[in-house]
Amino acid sequence: MNRVPEEGMVLVPGGSLITRTPEEGRALAITLARHTVHNIQPDLDILLGGRPNYSTTPDSLTRAAQVVAIEFQTIAAANDYWRAGG
Amino acid sequence: MNRVPEEGMVLVPGGSLITRTPEEGRALAITLARHTVHNIQPDLDILLGGRPNYSTTPDSLTRAAQVVAIEFQTIAAANDYWRAGG
Amino acid sequence: MNRVPEEGMVLVPGGSLITRTPEEGRALAITLARHTVHNIQPDLDILLGGRPNYSTTPDSLTRAAQVVAIEFQTIAAANDYWRAGG
Amino acid sequence: MNRVPEEGMVLVPGGSLITRTPEEGRALAITLARHTVHNIQPDLDILLGGRPNYSTTPDSLTRAAQVVAIEFQTIAAANDYWRAGG
Amino acid sequence: MNRVPEEGMVLVPGGSLITRTPEEGRALAITLARHTVHNIQPDLDILLGGRPNYSTTPDSLTRAAQVVAIEFQTIAAANDYWRAGG
Amino acid sequence: MNRVPEEGMVLVPGGSLITRTPEEGRALAITLARHTVHNIQPDLDILLGGRPNYSTTPDSLTRAAQVVAIEFQTIAAANDYWRAGG
Numbered sequence: 414m415n416r417v418p419e420e421g422m423v424l425v426p427g428g429s430l431i432t433r434t435p436e437e438g439r440a441l442a443i444t445l446a447r448h449t450v451h452n453i454q455p456d457l458d459i460l461l462g463g464r465p466n467y468s469t470t471p472d473s474l475t476r477a478a479q480v481v482a483i484e485f486q487t488i489a490a491a492n493d494y495w496r497a498g499g
Numbered sequence: 500m501n502r503v504p505e506e507g508m509v510l511v512p513g514g515s516l517i518t519r520t521p522e523e524g525r526a527l528a529i530t531l532a533r534h535t536v537h538n539i540q541p542d543l544d545i546l547l548g549g550r551p552n553y554s555t556t557p558d559s560l561t562r563a564a565q566v567v568a569i570e571f572q573t574i575a576a577a578n579d580y581w582r583a584g585g
Numbered sequence: 586m587n588r589v590p591e592e593g594m595v596l597v598p599g600g601s602l603i604t605r606t607p608e609e610g611r612a613l614a615i616t617l618a619r620h621t622v623h624n625i626q627p628d629l630d631i632l633l634g635g636r637p638n639y640s641t642t643p644d645s646l647t648r649a650a651q652v653v654a655i656e657f658q659t660i661a662a663a664n665d666y667w668r669a670g671g
Numbered sequence: 672m673n674r675v676p677e678e679g680m681v682l683v684p685g686g687s688l689i690t691r692t693p694e695e696g697r698a699l700a701i702t703l704a705r706h707t708v709h710n711i712q713p714d715l716d717i718l719l720g721g722r723p724n725y726s727t728t729p730d731s732l733t734r735a736a737q738v739v740a741i742e743f744q745t746i747a748a749a750n751d752y753w754r755a756g757g
Numbered sequence: 758m759n760r761v762p763e764e765g766m767v768l769v770p771g772g773s774l775i776t777r778t779p780e781e782g783r784a785l786a787i788t789l790a791r792h793t794v795h796n797i798q799p800d801l802d803i804l805l806g807g808r809p810n811y812s813t814t815p816d817s818l819t820r821a822a823q824v825v826a827i828e829f830q831t832i833a834a835a836n837d838y839w840r841a842g843g
Numbered sequence: 844m845n846r847v848p849e850e851g852m853v854l855v856p857g858g859s860l861i862t863r864t865p866e867e868g869r870a871l872a873i874t875l876a877r878h879t880v881h882n883i884q885p886d887l888d889i890l891l892g893g894r895p896n897y898s899t900t901p902d903s904l905t906r907a908a909q910v911v912a913i914e915f916q917t918i919a920a921a922n923d924y925w926r927a928g929g
Contacts, residue, residue, distance in 0.1 A: 443535070463899065469540070474536045484912045561622070575602065607686060654707070701768075730817055812889070834917075
């Protein structure tokens, strides 16, 4: 099996939900969602094999965007919405 | 590849969740959702190619509206629901 | 294009999440969801063309009801659940 | 058109999210979800016509249960989870 | 009709969201979701008839798990996440 | 029936939502989601039989990632987002 590299398997890269900016928080939300998928399906060939269909199907993109939105809710709350320095 | 322009790739345009009004907060929610999609699929031709089908399918529109609703929850909380000046 | 009238394009009609009653808050939730859809698909003929199928399909109605439920969470929180005068 | 009776069109029957018990809160959650659907599709014959298929399809029931769960989140928060008298 | 027994129709068995442990809270989340379904479809034969297909379809199981996750959010908040005795 | 081992049936392994790190919290979120599924479908052969299709279908993976995101919201809130030692 062509396994996802170990850094792609870490569930919370950096080990913290705290980020300096909303932009970084948003990037973390995308990463969290992706790494969950890696942990369910760690075979890189299968992941890449599904990508051409998934990434060209609007409903699939909407579904993925929804997961990111949910992860971002958590990260934004963790950072108190970056109000202090926002 | 006909890539989405760089400003469409910024995850949090303006770098903040704070907006002056609910209307602007709502517009930001739509933008956040769209820019997530751009980051997953940055090929503008593929995005535009999927649009005729997606944007005429009620269930697809409902799914998109749901993502906006979730993003707006975060933005509204970040702005304390614009109570101060609402 | 037979475009949705301008008032249907306003994302937050009235410019506030604050309503006098839960009933009005609920109506606002429905409006927010609908106006999001208008902004994604502003062609009234396409919207009305999809309605016969959408509005007679139980799963589509359930999906729409879910979006309203999510919007209402935000509005209810904004109004502190109308506890003061509830 | 055989229209849903007026009491089925009220978005928040009783005009409040406050209930005496969790059981009543749960019943209100179901009612909120149902009345949203009535407002999107007020034709009783269409609603009843869809029911045989909808109510015998497990995924449709799960989707409906999800909407109720989301509505209940709001109602439970409004009632401070009925902690005082729970 | 072979109706779901009365105890399966109670929306909030025990009449409270408060549980002693997270494990009991999780069990209550599953029960809440199931009893919602019972109230929408109280015919036990129909429910059991759908089970072989539903319970062997991964996406259906994921959907059901999502409803439980949402119900558990409410129950966990109600119990202040069992922090006091957790 | 080749039943899921008893430890896979425990709804909240460890009996607590409190974890030392976000990484452990994330792992718990995945476990909670999986164990819900085990409790709905405890037949290991059926679960494993569905896996080849489920784990190679992008939309199924996205759906699963969404459940994990929702569970993580609860766990992250329970741990006050690991701010103290994050």
